[in-house]
Amino acid sequence: MRHAEELDGVTLLGGAQTNYAFQYAPHILETFTNKHPDNDYFVKFICPEFTSICPITGQPDFASIYIAYLPQNKMVESKSLKLYLFSFRNHGDFHEDCVNIIMKDLIALMQPKYIEVYGEFTPRGGIAIHPYANYGLPETPYADMAAERLRRFSLRERD
Template identity: 65%
Template structure:
């Protein structure tokens, strides 16, 4: 069993004194060492309760976020990711901006081989918006994969029966 120590900078996991920030706060994100950097694998988070605010109307926007990445040297600690995503609750930005901000913040702390963020927002005004963004390390096979995924990410769209 893995023993998380102070070198991992993980302070939120197991804490009973969690502070919830109601404003966008990327500083809450924490990482820990990838013990398998020689093995390529995917880490996927499904976040069905993402909320942000429309910057024009102030009305809430709800989405399911899919965050997938192939780690390099670091992994994101899941409780810190939950708190980070929660910090968007009162953040006013368009859907596309939220998705790009999340990808950029995770890239900054993780330096992953590959990462993608897909937001499937519930409709408002009779239309839903599903922004998708990804990144692959430059000058690697992951950059080629990112371009291929971007070009082909929604060739087989889901059946919409819940929105």
């Protein structure tokens, strides 16, 4: 059984009725306490049904979004993350902006040791765009890790 302080702030998980936001809604994101803050470990999410809107044409853009992070004290609750990502459905931004917004919102929410967000957008107009953004906690080995992973980012493969 979970202790109440571990789940403080988690309100969406287990709810009988889910309310979907149809506009960008970072306030939906919720956290819970990391029970293993002294361990370095990755948490990876894959969202194969991400959609947003092209800010110029108004056409839908489809992507798989990959999020991986090393938690510090807080972790993102997965249902809130799902609802947050759904909130981009009618959000008009370029692919690169969506990936950076997601990363920055999660940094503000959790202050992770390290995070990376990769967007594998479906080709439109004969071209695919796959933006990648990452962050490591400044003045720590995680900042060095971010610089190295960015330097080694491959155009043909993903981790």
